[in-house]
Amino acid sequence: MSIAKKMKYSISQSSMIRKMFEEGIQLKRKYGVDKVYDFSLGNPNVEQPDEFKKELIALAGEEIPLKHGYAPNAGYPETREAIAAKIRKTTGVKMTADHIIMSCGAGGALNVILKSLLDPDDEVIVLAPYFVEYPFYIDNFGGIVKYVSTRQDFSLDLAAIQDAIHERTKAIIINSPNNPTGRVYSQDEIDGLSRLLDERGKALGKRIYLISDEPYAEIVFDGLTVPSVLAACSNSIIAYSYSKTLSLPGERIGYIAVNPDIHEAADWIGALILCTRILGFVHAPALMQRIVARLQDVSVDVLVYQKKRDLLCDGLARAGYQFEKPQGAFYLFVKSPVPDDVEFVKLLLKKNILVVPGSGFGGPGYFRIAFCVDDATIVNSMAGFAEAIKECGLSS
């Protein structure tokens, strides 16, 4: 064995999402793209906003000194100020450019935050069902994952969180709108969580940080707004990505926003900048930093996703599936008609439908549908979904 011992195990445990993605490529080769219904990956098919396309074309032709050169590790000051101004305006929090560190997407941001924070064997609370990468991110820096389930409707279970906190607890990661459930935590839930972390921290003589992973913050439905974690909780830190807001997941652009009132803010900022550098990110991609500075008030058309959600939810409900209707993001977490979600996912695969077993998200008995796909994919998959549930003897 030559590579790290841990790797072989990690590879075997690795993301079922990607496995479905690869499987999808094979199926599409065999049956044709329009005969395979691939709901496996959160790879938005929605076009970038026109403003983005125009800015990219404009910027491509502009002469700027050191246009593609190194930026300060934290990012271009003008980009960071544009983001800080947006946060000030929308939340009232006294954010400055110094509190913004540009990142390679939210995934990069979370790794930088966790490396800055964790000593070996520190615990981080992760709420199940969870985004599959969190346990890896925490383990990267010697942290221990403490899983806490959400309630039946995927809302926060504050009592369970309270029970999970002890002297090694350093942080909790939340993700709202949530992948894989589409849940948006209410103002009351966020306020309650903030109070709880504050009280438990005081009782333990320490701080427990609220790490909020917010790549879907702009993707919310039915006129809902996402409560501001920064406004509700002083010991909070945000990982944001433009991947979904501007439909650019491949470009790896996002940021970290540190609450100006966070305990030991200067240490945090110093550590985050250092970790951005020494983890090899160096800084976020230059061209994209310049573009997002100009597009703070732009996002994809959320109604497009809302329509897809409705199309999917209506169809599946008619077929007899059970689920909580998503309030945001572009995922639906559906109860598997049979207890073994992996088995049901294999049944769907026979209908050329690709979804991901809930087990991969710490939510066994469910499966995840990523509905950032063509409307036609949703519509044409419905026959297969109906057949599958019927074969389990469970259709409506």
Place this chain on the structure above:
Amino acid sequence: MSIAKKMKYSISQSSMIRKMFEEGIQLKRKYGVDKVYDFSLGNPNVEQPDEFKKELIALAGEEIPLKHGYAPNAGYPETREAIAAKIRKTTGVKMTADHIIMSCGAGGALNVILKSLLDPDDEVIVLAPYFVEYPFYIDNFGGIVKYVSTRQDFSLDLAAIQDAIHERTKAIIINSPNNPTGRVYSQDEIDGLSRLLDERGKALGKRIYLISDEPYAEIVFDGLTVPSVLAACSNSIIAYSYSKTLSLPGERIGYIAVNPDIHEAADWIGALILCTRILGFVHAPALMQRIVARLQDVSVDVLVYQKKRDLLCDGLARAGYQFEKPQGAFYLFVKSPVPDDVEFVKLLLKKNILVVPGSGFGGPGYFRIAFCVDDATIVNSMAGFAEAIKECGLSS
């Protein structure tokens, strides 16, 4: 203390290069940009090749499905095939697209390689003077750095490397052309190193991998070519970046090339792809992946750098400085006229000249000049360099 205990120490030890960079910004504000001679950072001032500019403008306007979407974690197959084809052509090594994993620059590549490889307390040999980030990268994954000095002329000291290898040794990192010395290792040196690693590995019943950090591979002078590590050593793996080849350090685009003959190649590739994902890189920036696929035979005009090197070396030699003339990259590692390099760097700072103390690179008694700057900066700095050495009583 809230953040990780290690961070506070790391921040205090952190890069002197960046400190000089920040200092430079202050000095420039005070004296004006043309009165400050900033040689602190390897941020190429040389323009991108015209072909790059044209491709960027063309690509900005092109309609491509999922143009900015997620790629497979290893990168776009067509980009990887273009790179593999180039390597096959230039080295004769039977490289395939499967052996190429796109990365966020060489810094990202090295982190992914080291995470894939290292178990806690594994040792990695680093040759001093060294690129300042290597010790951080190794420490990120619990590895231990074993420093081995190069010889007086910065060539490989094979006997010292041999002595440093023992049962915990897992790899050696080399960097040719070298930052900070500009040294290019000869075919004999690379062949000798390869044999040594092979023999010592066999004696110890294991493999010792050769990790070759090659961001300057195309920046070589006087018609020199850099010997292929892939052709010379089967247990080798390359970290490459387009930062210097195309003058794009801010865009974070590079790749990992795994030797097709490496021990347990499939495990390596699986681990590298997984680590790309779980370290939060996910994959390399999409637009840049598409561009570099089209620009495999393009690079900046190396003669521009060669001219700068000559201008600098001639001037400093006249002033009485001692150094090995760089064969590649855009750094000159100069002997400090006084034993304490930090003291001499402070003296240069009084002349508005910013360079980096050799101590930061594990090369005390030297300082580094990054000559990727305007010719005028080089020419106009010469008076200050001459004054400084004169003040040490050591001018020619």
